[in-house]
Every structure is written in structure tokens, then in C-alpha cells.
Amino acid sequence: MADGAAMFEVVKPGLLTSVQDLGRPGYYHLGLPISGAMDRFALIAANRLVGNPDGAAGLEAVFLGPVLKFACDTTIAVTGAVMAPKVDGVEQELWSAFEIKAGQELAFGTLKAGARIYIAIAGGVDVPEVHGSRSTYALGALGGFEGRPLKAGDQVKIGAASGAAKLGVSIPEEIRRIQPASGVVLRAMPGLYWHRITEESQGSFFEDSWKVAPEADRIGYRFRGGRSLDFVPRKQPFGAGSDPSNIVDSCYPYGSIQVPGGTEPIVLHRDAVSGGGYFMVGTVISADMDLIGQLQPHQPVRFESIDMDGALAARRDEKGRLEALGAFLSG
């Protein structure tokens, strides 16, 4: 790695670190999901701190931070989960911009809360755009750095910085999303194939406490621990398959909650499979999608029923968070 070149080298990749921006909409009808940061607000905040446009590509790392060695002087911001960034061992503040010099290493402390950190670098991560986005879709070996998460030894280019970094400010806690520890509530609109389960199961789904299962990734989050769902008896329609949880394969909305076999709900996320043959009880509202990206395995979660008016109000609240961020950084 040439000294001074606009790039960094991956010394340790962490558990799963990938290049993500705000995603690649427009190809879901061909099975290509939107991808992009699971916690979009955190990526936007990190980008704004280093003077990038909201949609610049950064790094998303889950549970364990990477170690990156920089070949050039640049500015960095880390947001999202609580995991302290360190420059050559010196701890830096989260949710604020800091400088790193050529030859220095960025590493991270242990995860204290949340699940995913977002690393923005002034100028953004410079990998080729595929269909308008730099996001990694690992299942389809597309986008990001060579279509995959980062590996040790990768040399990753950095783009040219376009705006001024906000050095010396820290985004106040009331604007950040509080990293959930307990009492997490995911708001969901019942619908899609909600009518397939009995009234009793419609009640238990929202009453029961669920736990995030170990199978929780960018495709979807699985939950377990609640009562199994019972189905309204029917003769299975032609083409639907024999299990009562099967339907004629349909599209899956982002955030939709499928329950294969009626046992463990799966909420689809940014790398969603676009369709399939499992019935869905409803959909987690857009305002709570970022939050899912910060959940850890074994964390207790409840689903709460919400109607469209409530979902739109929550959406406005999230927009308010973004406006507060804008006001703070320009003030």
C-alpha cells in the first residue's frame, strides 16, 4: 500500500464488515433486494459528520469491529452500536468526527450495546457502482468490494472529499437512537395472510415475548420463544404446497413477518429474499426497520399492533429525527 494513496488496508475484517450505502432500489422485481445500511439513520449521521452526502458508501460492521490501516490522512466518524473507535489505541468519541493520519490504525473496543457500527470516511468508500449503488449484496455476489464482505489484506480506495467535516462536535444523545437493551417493541401492521391464523393465535402473537434467534442477519431476523401459531383449517389451494403455512409463492415486502410452520417468525430486512412460499402475518413498519439492525441475539422483543395512521405518525417522528440532525449540524 503506497504511502499517501487514498486508501486503507483491512488488517482484520471483524466478523462481517461490508461496504454499504443507502441501497439499490428498483430491481426487487428481478429478485435483487435494496441492500444498503441496515441502520440507515446511523449511516447518514456518520456521513454528515465527515462532510459526505447522505448516500456515500461507508462500512457496516456487526458485533466485532475491523482493524483498518490508513495510507492517507483523512477524517472518520463512527455511529450506530456502542463500540469505541480507537486510533493507534487512543479512544475516540462515537457520533463525532475525528482525524486519522497516514500509517495509523483504526480499531475498536468491545460491543457494549446495539449490533452494527457505521464507519464513514471523508470522500466515501470508492468501489464501483453497480446499478446505481455501492452496497454489497453478498448472496448474489454483487456490488461492494468484489461482491463480498471485506477480508484481511483487501486494499480499499477512498473517494475525493467533497464537503467540510464537522470536527469538534458530537451528535447529542437525544438525536441518536438509544441502543435498546430491554423492552424492545417492534411495531407491525397485521395484514397479508393474517387471516390464515386463528383468533387465539392473532392474540398470542402480539402478547408473547420473543427473543432474537442466532439466525439473524442482513437477509432477515428470526425470533423464537413465543407460542406456535394455529392455522384456520382449509384445503390447501392448488400450487400452495401441503403445509398450512405455505402459500402460492408471492412477493415478500421488506419488514414482512413470515412464520414457516407457524413456529418462528422471520422479519425480512435489507437483503431480503424477494419472494417465496411462506405466509406472512404482517409487516414491521418502516420507522422500526433501523432498530432491528441494532438487535442482538437473545434480546427480548415484543411485537405491537399498529394501524396505518400510527405507522405514518411514526414515520413522521423518524423524519423529525433526521431534521433535528440537520438542524444541529448546520447550527
Added chain:
Amino acid sequence: MKTRYSFGGDEHIFVEIDEEMSLEAFFKSLSMSKAVREATIAGVTEICPANASFQVRFDPDVIAPEALLTRLKSFEAVAETAEKTIDTRIIEVPVFYNDPWTHETLMRFRERHQDPDATDLEYAARINDYPSVETFIEAHSGAPWFVSMVGFVAGLPFTYQLVERSRQIEVPKYLRPRTDTPRLTVGYGGCFGCIYSVRGAGGYQMFGITPMPIYDPKAEQSYLKDLFLFRPGDIIRFKPIDREAYDAAIADVEAGRYEPKIASVHFSLDAFNADPEGFNAKLLEALDG
């Protein structure tokens, strides 16, 4: 058929044309989703046709959910009275049935299968009342298929055969999904065929493999510059090939000179229903012409 509408959270509307699969439901879903696309409604960001349903993604900051729902319902009458015709493509998919790679895989996962003592092809032939694997392959490759949906993963086509319901092949999925499926496996589950666009987990029965890439994230094949081969509404013909033809096609793919056989065709559901075999023969002629 009774059309059912449901919100999928604050950003999606799900439109189910019918609970069960049929060519009629597929065609209505395709023409309704096409009408929605052509209307270019502000705030609608994605339109995804599926087998007997479709999904619209929208931005509720641009169009109110109830307003969009009303708008979508207005296309239902149009779709019902519209001529059930489509100008589309027929694409030949060469298939090496009973190939060594899917065979190796199916043997590796035998304990997850309904019939551990038979191959997937033997099992599918038997439960669909075909006297032999050969006659089953004749049925599978003898009539064309609609691409009724593209999805699950990038570029994967679900296919539905253009035959009367009594002749539809039906097979259950594996008892427990495999953790591995070769890329480009020609599979089958329920009443749907598929071609696995990437290597990975899967539960469909495995009948063979095609040498023709259908999804190319690096855009290296000349015919895959926009990454995907299939669109919902395409028609497919599976053509049986032997090992020699398979190896020759693979060599062409590796040299970047493979060209799929594609022809333009006009499909009319009424004309098909009046004479399925005669209509299919004409469809296939387009490829041979």
C-alpha cells in the same frame, strides 16, 4: 378468482389475484401490474409481479396509502376486460438432465428426501404416474413454460408449464431444505419449476443443470450486460442435451461467446386454451424457424 388487497406496512400494497395458481390468475396479475407500471403513478417505486399476485412498493410521503389503494383497484376492471395477450420472448434453456453434479448433491442430502432409495427424477416420475424417467423428461421438456415470477434470490425464474391442470407436474419440496444446490440447477417444487441462479440452500427437487448462465453479477457474458436474463412473462423451452453438448456450451460460456436462442412470440391465453398442443407447437416453431 377474488382479488384481495392488503397493506404490507406503510410502504407496500399486496394484491392477491387468486389463492390458487392458474394461468388465468397469472395472466391477470401480469396485465394488472403492467397497467400500473404504464400509468407511472407518482410515489410508486417498485412493481413486482408474482405467480398469482403482485406487490407495489410506494413512498407514503408522496402518495397517501388509501389514495394509491383506490387507484390500484381501478385497474382491476381494466385487467378483467383487457385482451389476454402478450408480446414476449421464447428462450431456449438447454438442460443436461440427470447430470453428475446435481446427482452428487442429491445423494449427499438423501436423508432429507421423501424417498431416500430413488433419485429426485425417479421419485418425481413415479408420483406423477410416468412409467419411466425418460417419459417424465419428455413431459418436462415437451411443453413450454411461463416465467411466472423472478425472485427469491437475484435472477431466479419460477416457471409454470403451459399445459392443462390435469397435466401439471406436482412434487413436494425436500422434507428438510438442503444446505447446498449447484448453480444453474433446474429444480421443481409444488407446481413450479425454477432455475437456481446462484449456488446455495434449496428445497426443490433437482432434475438437471443448464450450462447457460442466467444471472451475471460481473456482467461478463455478452447477453447479460444488465445482469439478468429473465423477466416475468418470458416463455421458456427446456431442451434436453447430452454431456457432449453440455461441455461444448460450457466452453462457449467460458470463452464469452455463448448466445442464447431467443425469438419473439405473441401469446394469447384464449387461443392457447382453445388448442393447447397446437398453440404450443407454434410457440416452439418460433425457436426452430
